[in-house]
Amino acid sequence: MTIKFKNLRTRLTVLYMGMFGVALMLVALAVSTAITGSARTLVRDELSATGNVYQQIWASQSAQLRQGAAVLAQDYGFREAVATNDEPTVRSALDNLRARQKVDGALILGVDGYVTSAGVDLDTATADVLWKGLNGGDIDAGVLSINGQPYQAVSAPVMAPVLIGWVVFVERLDQSQMRNLEELSAIPLSASVQTSAPDGWHDMAGPASALGGAIDRVLAAGNEKPVTTRTPQGEAMVLAHPLPSFDDHAPAVLTLSYPMAKAMKPFEAMFWALGAIAFIGLAILMAGTWMLSRGLTRPITELDEAVHRLQNGEHAEVAVTSADEIGRLAASFNAMAGDIRDREARLTHMALHDQETGLPNRLWLEREASRTAEGYVILFGVDRFEIVRNAIGFDSMAQLVGALGSRLSAAAGGSRVARVAAGAVGMIVHADSDAEAIELAIELCAVADTPVKLIGATVDAALSAGIGRARGGNGGVDSVVDRAGIGLDQARAGHKKAALFDAAAYGDPVGNLSLISELMGALETAQVWMAYQPKYDLRADAIKGVEALMRWNHPRRGFVSPDLFITMAEETGQIRALTEWAVRQSIADQKTLAEAGHVVTMSVNISGRLLSDESFADFALEAVAASGADLCFEITETAVIDNPEVALGIIDRFSAAGVGVSIDDYGSGLSSLAYLKRIKADELKIDKAFVMGLDESAKDALLVKSTIDLAHSLGMTITAEGVETPTALALLRGMGCDTAQGYLIARPLNLTGLIERLAGPAVEAKTQAA
Incomplete structure (x- = not known):
């Protein structure tokens, strides 16, 4: 974790104190390590020496007992008593010898296992x-556990002349014997004989020993060197010396232990002295460092405060009080602060002004408008901007905008005018009502009535104006300048001189744009589905085809108009994915209709934006070829005009592959006979605007009849859309129309409804259409 300090003075103090503290810690660690190591060495040597002494004592005592036992074992009378099983004589001899040898017990063990003991x-x-142990010949002296207590046992064989038994002397290994051993050591160590049991090592056959782990480590190492272990009383050093034992399953060891706390006790005073010296040294260092750092950091603090003032846009300058590095830094800061003020003034002017005209820019206008509690922003746009600019050039156009800005400022009583875009300027005005703001904007547009004289030419220009309120009712558009810009577009669309931003007319383009991303996900659900409107064949008196129409039931918005989401899909480039889904779904539904016994031609609308997409044509033709579907692609005639060569080539590919082509909405735009004769179409659909007024307008009837004759002359069938009355249907029949489509025949139906409609008798359609 990194510690951050707000003051350099604190940082310097902590740094030096930390360095000094680390040095003291290293010294203390070195001293402590050296003292601890020396103490450990002393304890280790003393334990090893005491262990060697006990080995000699053990060997000497074993030899003494063995000699006494041998004297008795060689006595002729004793051997005869043992051989004749004279137990009183044997016991008496054992008591006398035990008393002379001053041992705790003496016994005779026969080769038959019979024991006679004394003590x-x-x-x-x-x-x-x-x-x-004795019979195996592996041991003649060692530790023997009698009644749960450890004894040193030494034996001598009784020969008469063959082995008839053993004389054994035993000496109890008690605490008094261990105290004598402890007194031989130069340090107050603890000695005991540990015996092994199934539940661990036991001290003098007493409770479980705390040194069991250390004993096991020494025996496992096999070097009989002292080891350090953790005991309930703290850290201790332990030496475990194995002793011979008559019981292989209960080995015995002599343990010598010494707590390290006692070894370190003499050095406590020195450690306390070192700690006191370190504390006093730290205090002196902290005081000295604090005073030194205060003198160093005072001018730096003044520089820091000056930097903050400079950052806040205030005038900042520090006094130069010395000629050293800090003094030179202060002088450099003063020079830098002056340069920053000059540069900031230039940058601010550049950021808030247009470089071509010198007028304030959009950013300036936005800032000023945000400070206006009540008022309007009027945006003036040069009409036919691109035409005028191309005629006079970019430089002259900038001069024209600057001149118009000057006129507007003068006409508005000196209000500053900002250049918002290449051909638009704006200003802030105050008015009591929307009507007054609109009237003022119209009056200001009149400043362009007088031609502008530029270098070597006189330019006529016209202005339109859009108005946005500075406060209230933003209609989803946060920027008042943007609202004024939209108002300018609305004024031009309505052929007005000035218009106030109309939120209702603007709608919600952001929300509509989000519909497309939702639509791509809705294609995988039941929200989007295909509706089919039947096409009634007037000659066959039957429904021979249907037009596939996409529908969307949004979970929040409800029914979404196809004109909205299809238009948005075309503008965002998602129309291809949408159309591919419609083609696949139409092919699948046509197969379902065929399985239900209804064979119809499926008409699918193809966006004009896809008529220049060769890869889409590849997809459509592959889908039709793979499924054998009977499809007809409906296109608008105007879609061909944008890229005629590519579009006509794709239409030819559709026609050559057997896919029907229908020209939709004929008559709704500027129909071109030149393109009509070049399009290899099978069907021509008359726009419903002519058909719906057929029974009331003689002109519509004339246009419809001439269109039917034209289509037949070009080898195409004719379909009339928008048939809603029996009269219109009868007139179409009389004119020779081939197919009728409209609410009189049927409204768009889902697949289930279409199957039910097609299942009815043909006369039903005739009755409805008659």
């Missing part, structure tokens, strides 16, 4: 352990 009582298990 101690052996149970059967102990006698068996002793007999096995």
Whole structure:
């Protein structure tokens, strides 16, 4: 974790204190390590020496007991008593020898396992352990556990002349014997004999020992060197010396231990002295460092405060009080602050002004409008801007905008005018009502009535104006300048001189744009589905085809108009994905209709933007070829005009592959006979605007009749859209129309409704259409 300091003075103090503290810690660590190591070495050597002494004592005592036992074992009378089983004589001899040798017990163990003892009582298990050890010849002296207590046992064989038994002397290994051993050491160590049991090591056959882990490590290492272990009383050093034992399953060891706390006790005073010296040294260093750093950081603090003032846009200058590095830094800061003020003034002017005309720019206008509680922003746009600019050039256009801006400022009583775009300027005005703001804008537009004289030419220009309120009713458009810009577009669209931003007419383009991303996900759900409007064949008196129409039930907006989301899909480039889905769904539904016994031609609308997309044509032709579907692609005639060569080539590919082509909405735009004769179409659809007024307008009837004759002359069938009355249907029949489509025949139906409609008798359609 990184510690951050707000003051350099604190940082310097902590740094030097930390460095000094680390140095002291290293010294203390070195001293502590050296002292601890020396103490450990001293304890280790003393434990090793005491262990060697005890080995000699053990060997000497074993030899003394063995000699006494041998004297008795060689006595002729004793051997005869043992051989003749004269137990009183044997016991008497054992008591006398035990008293002379001053041992705790003496016994005779026969080769048959019979025991005669004095001073101690052996149970059967102990006698068996002793007999096995002596009879096996592996041991003649060692530790023997009698009644749960450890004894040093030494034996001598009784020969008469063959082995008839063993004389055994036992000496109890008690605490008094260990105290004598402890007194031989130069340090107050603890000595004990540990015996092994199934539940661990036991101290003098007493409770479980805390040194069991250390004993196991020493025995496992096999080097009989002292080891350090953790005890309930703290860290201690332990030496475990194995002792010979008559019981292989209960080994015995001599343990010598010494707590390290006692070894370090003499050095406590020195450690406290070192700690006191370190504390006093830190205090002196902190005071000295604090005073030194205060003198160093005072001018730096003044520089820091000056930097903050400079950052806040205030005048900042520091006093130069010395000629050293800090003084030179202060002088450099003063020079830099002056340069920054000059540069900031230039940058601010550049950021808020247009470089070509010198007028304030959009950013300036936005800032000023944000400070206006009540008022309007009027945006003036040069009409036919691109035409005028191309005629006079970019430089002259900038001069024209600057001249118009000057006129507007003068006409508005000196209000500053900002250049918002290449051909638009704006200003802030105050008016009591929307009507007054509109009237003022119209009056200001009149400043362009007088031609502008530029270098070598006189230019006529016209202005239109859009108005946005500075406060209230933003209609989803946060920027008042943007609202004024939209108002300018609305004024031009309505052929007005000036218009106030109309939020209702503007709608919600952001929300509509988000519809497309939702639509792509809705294609995988039941929200989007295909509706089919039947096409009634007047000659066959039957429904021979249907037009596929996409429908969308939005979970929040409800029914979404196809004109809205299809138009948005065309503008955002998602129309291809939408159309590919419609083609696949129409092919699948046509197959379902065929399985239900209804064979109809499926007409699918193709956006004009896809008529220049060769890869879409590849997809459509592959889909039709793979499924064998009977499709007809409906296109608008105006779609061909944008890129005629590519579009006509794709239409030819559709026609050559057997896919029907229908020209939709004929008559709704500027129909061109030149393109009509070049399009290899099978069907011509008359726009419903002519058909719906057929029974009331003689002109519409004339246009419809001439269109039917034209289509037949070009080898195409004719379909009339918008048939809603029996009269219109009868007139179309009389004019020779081939197919009728409209609400009189049927409204668009889902697939289930279409199957039900097609299942009815043909006369039903005739009755409805008659």
